[in-house]
Amino acid sequence: MSTLRDLVEEHTSLSSADGDHLHRLAGDWQLVSDLSFADLLMWVPVGDQGRFMCVAQVRPVTAPTAYQDDQVGRVAGGPEVAHLAVARLQGRIWREGDPVWYGDTPARHEAIPVRRTAGGDVIAIIGRDTNLSTARTPSQLELNYLTTADDLAQMITDGAFPPVRIPGETTSAPRVGDGLVRLDASGKVTYASPNAQSAFRRLGLNAHLVGEDLAAVFARLASDPLEGSDMGERIEAALRGEAPARKEIEARGATVLTRALPLMPAGVPIGALVLIRDVTEVRRRDRQLMTKDATIREIHHRVKNNLQTVAALLRLQARRVKQPAAREALEESVRRVASIALVHETLSHSVEVSDEIVEFDGIVDRVAAAAAEVTASEAQVTMRRDGTFGVLPAEIATPLVMVLNELLINAMEHAFEKGDKGEVVVRIQRSRRELTVIVADTGRGLPDGFDLAASDRLGLQIVRTLATGELGGTIALRGGAAGGTEAVLSFPLAKR
Template sequence: MSTLSDLLAEHTDLPGGAVDHLQRVVGEWQLLADLSFADILLWVTTAPGGQGEAGRVICVAQCRPTTASTAFAEDVVGTVASESEHPQVRKAFAEGAVVRAEGHSAHPGVPPRGEAWPVRWGGTVIGVLSRDTNLSHQRTQSPLEVAYLDSAEDLCQMISDGTFPTPQSRTVANSSPRAGDGFIRLDPAGKVVYASPNALSAYHRMGSSSDLLGQDLAAVTQALVTDPFESRDVAAYIRDTLADKPGRSMEIEARGATVVVRALVLEPAGRIVGAVVVVRDVTEVKRRDRALLSKDATIREIHHRVKNNLQTVAALLRLQARRTENEEARQALTESVRRVTSIALVHDTLSMSVDEEVNLDEVVDRLVPILSDVASVSTPITVRREGNFGVFSAERATPLVMVLTELVQNAIEHAFETGVPGTVTLRASRSARVLDVVVHDDGKGLPEGFDLVASNRLGLQIVRTLVAAELDGTLALHAAPGGGTDAVLRVPLGRRGSRGPERS
C-alpha cells in the first residue's frame, strides 16, 4: 500500500518543510478523528510532473475513528475530489477558508458532516482536511460527546490557523494515548471540566479516591506521584501546556501503576480556551516493553561493535600506509581508510539511535572535518555544507554517505592547482519527491573531453555503481556557471526510492 510519502512524491511538488508538516498532521489526527466521531481525509492538489493532470484535488491519506462507525466502507485514498461528491473540499482550496455542508453549522454535540478545513504551513494552504460522520448511527448528546466535539472543533481551527501541530511534536503512534483510553478537558485555569470514565479509572489506579471534576489536575497528579522530582515535572508539564509551552508526553508511575499523560493546549484563533489531556494506563504494556528494550539495546550494541571493528580496520590500514614506501600503494590505503571511516560513522550514529534511521546532516557534519584534514596536508581546501539532507533509513544512508565522501574527495584531489586555496560546498535541498545534492568546487574545472561514463577513476566508478544500484538515482558532472565544477546527484524519495520513504 502507498504511504503518505509515496503519494506526496507521486502527485505533488511540495517543499520538504510542507511535507514534514503534513506528516505531523497525520501523526496527530487519530486523536482528532476519535474526538470528531468522524473519518478524516487529507486532500492535496496535484502538481505538474506528478501522476495525472495537474490541478486535480486528490486524497492522499485517511483516518477512521475508533469511537464511531466509519463513514466510508471503501478506502478513499487515491480518489479525486469531484464537484458532486466533495464540493466543500474544492471550495476550501479555492477560498482558503472553512467550508461546512449546507445547513450545517458548528455546534457542541453535533457531529461534523461534510466539513473541509484548510491546512496551512507558513501562511500557505498546502492541503485540506475533510470530516465526515456516519449519519446512519446517530449518537446521543452526552457530556462525553459534547466535550469530544468541542475539543475537536478547537483542534481543527488550530490546524487551519497553522498553529497545530508544532514542529517540535512527534507522536509515537503505538504509545501515545488515544481519546478512548482516557480523556480530560481543562479550562484555562487548569481545572477539570470533564473527565471520561476511563480517565477516572486510570487516576483511581494511581491512588486517587475522589472525583476529578473541578479540581486542579496538575496539583492532583503531583500529589499522586511518589517520586518528588517526577511529581514536580508532571505538574510543570501540565501547567506549561496551558501557558502554550508544548512538550512531549510523559510517563509517570504511582503505586505500581504506569500511566502515559499527554496534554495539548487549545488555542483556536490565537486565544487559549483550555487544554485536552489524554491518559493511558500502560502498566501491563510496560512489562512487555522491557523485553523489547533489551533487544533494542542489543542491536545498538551490535552497531557499536561494528563501528569499533571498522575503526580498528581503518587504524591498521593507516599504519600500513605509513610503513609502505610505494606512493601508489600508500594512496590506495589512505583512500581505503577514508571509505571505511565513513561507513563507521554511520554505524556510530545507529549505535546511539533508537531506530534504524540516520540523521544525515549529523553524519556529514562529522565527515567534513575529516575530509578537510586530509585536504590540508598539501592544499588549503575548505569543505562546508549548505541545506539539509534529512533523515534516511540505515540501508540507504551508508551508500549515500559513501557517494558524498567520494565526490568531495574527488573534488579535493583533482579540482585545484597545487597550493591554491579553494572551497568545496555540499548543497542539499529536498522536496516530496527527490533529494538534490550539488557538490560544487571553485577550482579549475573539468579537463577537456572529460566523460563520466568513460572515466577509469576508482572513486567515480564506485560512485556510479552506488548511485545506480543502491540509490536508484542519477549523477552528472558539468562545468559550474560561475566557474569550477558541479557534481549533481539526484536521489528519488517516496515510492520512487525503492528502499522505502525518508523524511526531512
C-alpha cells in the same frame, strides 16, 4: 500505492515546508478523527479545473467508517468536491449542506482548510466525513469529544495544529480511547473520560477529577515530588499554548503516560487537552526484559572470562612444551580461543543484547591487529579493511570471526617471504540477503595444483567446515587479478 510525499511532490507545487507540515498533520490526525467520530481525508488541489486529489486518509477507532474502500490517490471534481472548493476559497471551515450517500452509507460532509502558519495560504483541505448510519446517543463523553474536535479543527485552520514534533518522540500513544481529560483556562478539570478516571484511581486518587486542579493532583500523587512538579509545569505550559513532551508518572506501583496539548481556537487559549494511558503492565514487562538482558550480558561476560582463562592455560602449557610443532599447535589454539572471546566480550557490552546483535567491524579490526602481532613472519605487511560489515547476529559473528582469523593468519604466514613488503586487505560486499568477504594479499600466490578440498592444513579445514556448515555458504581460494591470493567467502544473511 504512492506515499503522501510522493503524491504531493508529483501533483502539486507545494514547498518542502508545506509537505513537512502535511506529514506532521497526518502523524497526529488520528486524534482528531477519533474525537470527531469521523473519517478524515486530506485533499490537495490538482490542475486548474477545480479538481482535488486525496493524498492521505485516516479512519476513526471510535465509530464506523464512512469509506470501506481506500480513497488515497483518487481524483474528484465537480459537485462532489464543491464543499472543498468553498473552504479553500473562503479559508473557513465549511459545515453546510445535506447528507450525502456513499453506496448504502449516509454521511455528513465538512471541510477544514489547512494552513501552515496563521494567516498563511491554504495548502490543503481536510474532509471530515461522518457515517450517519448508526444512531448515537449524545452522551457527555460524546459532547466533550466533539467540542474538543471542533477546537482542534479550528487550530488546523489557524496553523496551530499539529504541534512541532519533539525529536525522538513518537506519535503512537496515548490515544483518545486510553483516557481524556479536558481543562479550562485555569487548569481545572471540566471533563474526564471513564478510562482517564480509572487511570488516576490506579495512581491513588479516590475522588472524582472534575473540578480538580490537575497540576496540583499530579504533584500530590507522584511518588517522586520532582516528577510531580515537572508534570505540573508541563500542564501550565500547555495552558500557555505550548506543546510539552510526553511524560510518565509513577505512583503506588502504577505508571501512566501523559500528553498535554493546548486548546487555542482562533489563537485564544481556552484550556488544554490531556491524554492519559495506563502503561503499568507495559513497564512491568519492560523491567522483566531489562533483567533478562542484564542476565544475558553477565553470561557473555563470564563466557569471555572463561575463554580467556582457557587461552591463558594453553599459553602457559605452550611455554613448557619443548617440541616446536606442539608449541605451534598450542599457540594457534590460543589465537582461536581468543577470537571467540572477542565476540562474547562485544556481546557483554552490547545494549541490544536481547537481539544478540554485534557491531562486527571493531571485532575484525582487533582480530587483524592480533594476527599481525603474533605472526612469526618477518615480512613488512600492512593490513586494512575496505568496506563495513555493519551489525551481525551472534550466530553468524562467532563462526565468521574464526574463519577470518584463520584466513588472516594464513595470509600473513604463507603469502610472503622474509623481508617482503605487501598488503592484506579485507573487502566486504554486503547486500540485503548475502555477505561476501574477500581476504586478498599481494604475496606469492597459490602453489601449483593447489586444491582447497584436498588440503590437510588444520586451519584451512576449519575454514572450510565453518564456511559450509555453520555459515551455510561457500569458500574458495583463487589467484588475484594482480597477483597474490584471494580467499572469497560468501554466505546468506537470513536468520538460521
